[in-house]
Amino acid sequence: MSEAALDPEECPHDLDAEYLYPSDAEVLRMESTDAGIAFVVEVPCPDCDVSLEVTTRTESVEESALSLPLDDAEDVYD
Numbered sequence: 001m002s003e004a005a006l007d008p009e010e011c012p013h014d015l016d017a018e019y020l021y022p023s024d025a026e027v028l029r030m031e032s033t034d035a036g037i038a039f040v041v042e043v044p045c046p047d048c049d050v051s052l053e054v055t056t057r058t059e060s061v062e063e064s065a066l067s068l069p070l071d072d073a074e075d076v077y078d
């Protein structure tokens, strides 16, 4: 926890996926909800750099061509 960070409630910005990068995001935890698994992800606000906790809901689960851990993740974009 950084003391320099503002309270997340003070961040008025809407998140835009265009300015968010996987390398900036950290999955904090997964939670069981009535709708399935929810992922709680920490991302910095692209506008003011405040740390934000984003909770996502699972919409689909599919088999992936990637194998974890994604050490070679960059190669996917070659």
Ligand SMILES: [Zn+2]
Pocket (backbone or CB within 6 Å): 011, 012, 013, 045, 046, 047, 048, 049, 050
């Ligand atoms: Zn912000």
